[in-house]
Amino acid sequence: MRDNGRVTTRDVVLLGSTGSIGTQAIEVAQANPDKLRIVGIGAQGSNPGLLAEQALGLGVDVVAIHRSCAAQELQLAFYAVAEKNGYSKGEYRLPKIIAGPTAMEELAAWPCDTVLNGITGSIGLAPTLAALKAGRTLALANKESLVAGGALVRGLAEPGQIVPVDSEHSALAQCLWSGKAEEVRRLVVTASGGPFRGRTRDELADVTVEQALAHPTWAMGPVVTINSATMVNKALEVIEAHELYGIGYDDIAVMVHPTSVIHSMVEFVDGSTIAQASPPDMKLPIALALAWPRRLAGVAKAVDWTRSHTWEFFPLDDEAFPAVNLAREAGRTGRCLPAIYNAANEECVDAFTKGELPFLGIVDTVAEVLAATPGFDEPGTVDDVLAAEKWARDTARERIARVAK
Numbered sequence: 001m002r003d004n005g006r007v008t009t010r011d012v013v014l015l016g017s018t019g020s021i022g023t024q025a026i027e028v029a030q031a032n033p034d035k036l037r038i039v040g041i042g043a044q045g046s047n048p049g050l051l052a053e054q055a056l057g058l059g060v061d062v063v064a065i066h067r068s069c070a071a072q073e074l075q076l077a078f079y080a081v082a083e084k085n086g087y088s089k090g091e092y093r094l095p096k097i098i099a100g101p102t103a104m105e106e107l108a109a110w111p112c113d114t115v116l117n118g119i120t121g122s123i124g125l126a127p128t129l130a131a132l133k134a135g136r137t138l139a140l141a142n143k144e145s146l147v148a149g150g151a152l153v154r155g156l157a158e159p160g161q162i163v164p165v166d167s168e169h170s171a172l173a174q175c176l177w178s179g180k181a182e183e184v185r186r187l188v189v190t191a192s193g194g195p196f197r198g199r200t201r202d203e204l205a206d207v208t209v210e211q212a213l214a215h216p217t218w219a220m221g222p223v224v225t226i227n228s229a230t231m232v233n234k235a236l237e238v239i240e241a242h243e244l245y246g247i248g249y250d251d252i253a254v255m256v257h258p259t260s261v262i263h264s265m266v267e268f269v270d271g272s273t274i275a276q277a278s279p280p281d282m283k284l285p286i287a288l289a290l291a292w293p294r295r296l297a298g299v300a301k302a303v304d305w306t307r308s309h310t311w312e313f314f315p316l317d318d319e320a321f322p323a324v325n326l327a328r329e330a331g332r333t334g335r336c337l338p339a340i341y342n343a344a345n346e347e348c349v350d351a352f353t354k355g356e357l358p359f360l361g362i363v364d365t366v367a368e369v370l371a372a373t374p375g376f377d378e379p380g381t382v383d384d385v386l387a388a389e390k391w392a393r394d395t396a397r398e399r400i401a402r403v404a405k
């Protein structure tokens with residue numbers, strides 16, 4: 001943290017800088033240069049051109065890529081970006097490049113104040129743990145790392161070290177701000193209902209990838225968007241809320257709220273409910289997590305109180321969308337079942353996207369994989385989680401192959 005006269009600037013490392021969360025975090029930082037400075041960025045390496053553009057534009061010290069083979073493409077992209085933008089030698093500084101399967105962990109431990117984990121998938125677990133071990137504040141969008149490695153993450157995190165970025169969990173944090181833990185009666189996590197809200201199970205049989213990617217209220221990366229359509233996103237978020245706030249599964253409700261303005265609520269023992277409301281815009285929770293516990297001015301639009309509007313809430317149809325109850329069951333049982341749930345789902349989403357599995361096959365296969373689980377112990381190490389995940393991915397793929405035949 002550097003003191004710029006009266007304002008303190010936070011140094012931020014951004015994991016998943018080329019994604020939906022990552023690019024919005026960059027916009028937030030660029031709008032607040034006296035408060036946030038991005039010193040390192042990382043991504044898988046699918047888009048070296050964008051990564052190079054971001055690195056030179058931000059003047060970062062380090063760039064990490066997961067795919068070692070993309071390192072050379074990144075080098076070339078730096079020169080191409082410099083030439084395109086008319087930078088002459090000496091006008092720009094090439095950052096250090098870290099590449100390979102452990103590059104994100106190294107980046108997560110890079111000297112800084114806050115690490116934002118905006119990677120997709122449980123591959124984000126190792127960097128989450130690395131950031132916590134290094135003592136960084138962790139702004140966590142990568143919910144999969146909490147789902148897969150909940151106990152490991154909680155075991156390492158100091159109180160307040162993890163700040164949620166996920167909109168619902170940011171809302172819960174804001175609702176819990178002034179309350180005492182023993183005064184909380186239940187958490188109410190809201191769900192948009194996705195593009196297929198109101199459909200019966202039969203009406204979900206033939207939905208296409210394109211339809212599943214058409215989220216009604218949020219523009220996000222493809223995996224979380226498909227997860228919203230199956231309600232797996234909400235399922236993962238219930239486990240995420242349990243892990244972050246220590247509330248039992250029976251006391252975490254899900255309510256469908258189609259316009260995504262109320263991002264979640266906390267009911268207290270005296271009958272009072274506090275809700276956090278703002279038009280859907282991830283810049284708000286991203287900015288709050290990066291500046292936590294302060295709010296940055298002008299980050300997003302507020303609700304327009306000059307016009308009439310309605311907020312609607314509906315119970316979730318658990319028959320058409322069994323994913324949330326399935327996750328509650330997995331969460332209650334523990335013993336690697338949340339990690340297995342998530343890993344099987346990652347394989348199924350990939351297969352659905354490639355046309356190898358029908359939409360309903362996603363959650364059906366996750367349920368079958370959970371039911372077939374041989375009985376893992378509570379994970380004590382990352383290797384325990386990885387072993388359970390490997391079993392889940394192999395089993396899911398076997399079943400997907402049978403469907404595809």
Ligand SMILES: NC(=O)C1=CN([C@@H]2O[C@H](COP(=O)(O)OP(=O)(O)OC[C@H]3O[C@@H](n4cnc5c(N)ncnc54)[C@H](OP(=O)(O)O)[C@@H]3O)[C@@H](O)[C@H]2O)C=CC1
Nearest residue numbers: 016018019020021043044045046066119120141142220221
């Ligand atoms: N988008 C949103 O509004 C919200 C997202 N989230 C959560 O945030 C996370 C990110 O979501 P989103 O931004 O939408 O996803 P995107 O698909 O848009 O972006 C994913 C990012 O992760 C990077 N990445 C993927 N795999 C690896 C890897 N193995 N190593 C390093 N980087 C990797 C990608 O790099 P590359 O481009 O090189 O492939 C990309 O930068 C997810 O966990 C999601 O559930 C939560 C709430 C809202």
Ligand SMILES: CC(=O)[C@@H](O)[C@H](O)COP(=O)(O)O
Nearest residue numbers: 166167191192193194228233
């Ligand atoms: C923006 C965000 O936090 C997403 O996780 C969002 O919740 C997805 O919308 P659903 O409510 O449809 O899952």
Ligand SMILES: [Mn+2]
Nearest residue numbers: 166167168237
């Ligand atoms: Mn969310």
